[in-house]
Amino acid sequence: MLLCSLWSVSVRPGTVSSQCRGTLEERILWRRGARLLGSVFLWVLFCSCLTVLPQVHTALAWSSGSVVGSTFQDGERNYRQGSVAQSLQSGERRGILLPDDAHNPRKNRIRTALADNAVALAEPGSTAALAAEDWRIKIRNAAIARGDQVLLGDIGEPLGGMSPERWQSLASQPLWPAPEEEGKPMQISRSRLSLALRQVLGKDVSGRCILPSSLVIQRGGLLFMEDALRDYVIRSLGPHLAAMPGQAELTDFRLPGYIFLSHSQQRVQLEVGKLSPGRVTLRFAVQEADGTVIRRVSGLANLVLWVTLPAAARPLNKGENLSPDAVTFIRFNASQLRGVPWDGQGGPWQTSRSLTTGEPILQSDLASQLMVRRGDVVKLIFKRGNVHMETHAEALADGEPGGTIAVRNLQTKKQVYGIVQDGNTVIIR
Numbered sequence: 001m002l003l004c005s006l007w008s009v010s011v012r013p014g015t016v017s018s019q020c021r022g023t024l025e026e027r028i029l030w031r032r033g034a035r036l037l038g039s040v041f042l043w044v045l046f047c048s049c050l051t052v053l054p055q056v057h058t059a060l061a062w063s064s065g066s067v068v069g070s071t072f073q074d075g076e077r078n079y080r081q082g083s084v085a086q087s088l089q090s091g092e093r094r095g096i097l098l099p100d101d102a103h104n105p106r107k108n109r110i111r112t113a114l115a116d117n118a119v120a121l122a123e124p125g126s127t128a129a130l131a132a133e134d135w136r137i138k139i140r141n142a143a144i145a146r147g148d149q150v151l152l153g154d155i156g157e158p159l160g161g162m163s164p165e166r167w168q169s170l171a172s173q174p175l176w177p178a179p180e181e182e183g184k185p186m187q188i189s190r191s192r193l194s195l196a197l198r199q200v201l202g203k204d205v206s207g208r209c210i211l212p213s214s215l216v217i218q219r220g221g222l223l224f225m226e227d228a229l230r231d232y233v234i235r236s237l238g239p240h241l242a243a244m245p246g247q248a249e250l251t252d253f254r255l256p257g258y259i260f261l262s263h264s265q266q267r268v269q270l271e272v273g274k275l276s277p278g279r280v281t282l283r284f285a286v287q288e289a290d291g292t293v294i295r296r297v298s299g300l301a302n303l304v305l306w307v308t309l310p311a312a313a314r315p316l317n318k319g320e321n322l323s324p325d326a327v328t329f330i331r332f333n334a335s336q337l338r339g340v341p342w343d344g345q346g347g348p349w350q351t352s353r354s355l356t357t358g359e360p361i362l363q364s365d366l367a368s369q370l371m372v373r374r375g376d377v378v379k380l381i382f383k384r385g386n387v388h389m390e391t392h393a394e395a396l397a398d399g400e401p402g403g404t405i406a407v408r409n410l411q412t413k414k415q416v417y418g419i420v421q422d423g424n425t426v427i428i429r
Contacts, residue, residue, distance in 0.1 A: 135160035137170070137205070139193070141212040142185075142258035145178035145219045152201070155215060175200050182220040183262030189214055222261035224268060229255045233282060233301065236270045246307035246334065255299040256284070265289040271296070277305040277335035305334040309341045312355040321369060322349040332360055339364050371400040372420050380407055380418060382428045393418075393426065 136159040143155040153171025176196055179186045188196075193215050197206040224232075230253050241248040259268060271283040282299040313328040320326075339362040349366040372378055372395045380393035392410050399405035399420040407426055408415050418426035 133161045135162035136208050136210055137162075138210045139197075139212055139215060140225075141214065142216045142223060142225065142260070143218075144221065144223045145217055148178055149174035150176055150178050150217060155217065156209070159210075170201075170205070173201065178219045179217065180219075183218065183260075185216050185218040185260050187214055187216045216258070216260075218260050221263055222266070224259045224261070226255050226257050229259065229268075229284065229299070232268070233270060233299075237272065237275070240272075240275055241303075244305060246305050248303060248305045250280070250301045251304055252302040253299070254301070255282070256297045259284060259286065259297055261286065266294070275303065277303050277333070277337075279303075303335070306331055307334050307341075308332075309360045310344055311358055311360050314357055316351050316355040318351055318354050320351050322347070322351060322366065327361070328358075330358060330360070338362065342366060368400045369423065371398060372405060372423060372426065374398050376423075377410070378407065379425050380409065380416075380428065381421075381425060384429065395426070399426075 137152070137156045138159055139156050143150075145151075145154050151171060152173045152175060155175075156171075158167045190211055190213055193211055194206070197209055197211075200206075201209075233253070233255070234250060237250065241250070261268070266289070267287050269285045269287055271285055273281040273283075280301045280303045282301055284297045284299065286294045286296070288294060308329050309332045310327050311330045311332075313326050316322070316326060337360065342361045342363050342365070346368075348369040350369050352365055352367045355361065355365065374395055374397050376395045377392055378395055380391050382389040382391075393407035393416075394410060396406040396408060396415065401420050401422060403420050404417055405420060405426065406415055406417050416428060418428045421427050
């Protein structure tokens with residue numbers, strides 16, 4: 001039929017028989033229908049794959065002993081979780097939860113028992129970390145070996161209920177050879193220290209040892225621990241602290257854990273920076289017998305100086321006259337002062353800024369009531385010999401009594417300089 005159609009077209013161009021034309025249209029329609037059916041078949045196959053593949057993947061995952069959570073999605077589980085969350089938010093299932101006041105009876109019973117002292121409190125010292133017969137051995141972070149062997153007594157101290165006889169026996173136990181060269185510290189890490197103690201003392205005794213992060217040991221010489229350095233600082237600075245006004249004390253020490261000296265002729269000298277309220281820098285200089293400084297080790301301390309200062313007894317506004325009933329005295333930490341405090345002398349004063357109740361009064365917070373302000377009209381007096389003249393002038397600057405300021409004569413408009421006598425008078429001599 002197709003050959004007939006082609007022959008008809010080639011033999012007689014421009015004319016097509018009705019029979020061939022009908023046949024061609026049928027073939028075109030058949031092809032379109034086949035394409036449509038093929039597309040529908042492919043779409044159904046694709047949807048089937050989307051449904052079957054997750055189940056196959058899940059079955060394979062379970063069979064292999066693992067679940068791939070990033071691939072498998074339980075739609076029904078997610079739906080249930082969303083439904084429960086929504087019902088909880090809407091209050092439909094609030095009955096299964098505890099009410100807000102469920103713990104109120106228990107709280108009331110405990111509060112009443114505490115108020116009536118019915119709850120027994122622990123006695124001082126009854127919360128010890130160790131039992132009465134329990135013991136531990138604390139290993140220091142620095143130690144001195146006096147002989148050829150490092151003994152347990154050189155590096156440790158007993159804690160708890162260890163008998164003196166047992167500690168004397170353990171303290172004489174040699175651990176390892178001391179450093180060969182005297183005066184040269186040797187550092188041992190925590191892991192090596194633990195291994196060495198376990199090999200010598202055994203598992204039972206070494207398990208009761210409290211180990212530092214590292215151990216520094218030296219053969220011979222001297223050793224100053226942190227407690228000894230703190231006592232040295234307090235004794236050295238005691239006279240300086242006593243000379244300060246108020247009550248001075250050192251707190252919050254941050255000192256080196258230890259300082260080694262190679263031999264007994266060396267010494268530690270304290271070098272102090274500026275001794276003022278706040279952070280104080282401390283330097284420990286290790287000196288030889290002739291005074292040569294071998295090394296310096298730094299430390300810090302906090303100097304707290306409590307002083308009695310005048311303060312505002314009530315809120316004060318800017319420009320308010322300072323009366324005796326507006327001033328009180330408080331104990332204040334001098335390290336928190338922003339300036340020089342008022343010494344209570346001079347006056348009469350007025351405040352140059354607002355002050356709150358209990359705020360220390362600084363010298364910069366006060367201004368003399370007799371001072372001349374810029375723009376004020378003052379009496380200008382000229383005195384020289386027997387000549388005495390008075391006029392009015394405008395102050396061109398602020399000035400306290402005894403200070404020199406520039407003023408402008410209101411009559412002649414000339415600028416002259418005079419000495420402030422009070423808040424209304426400027427004198428030219």
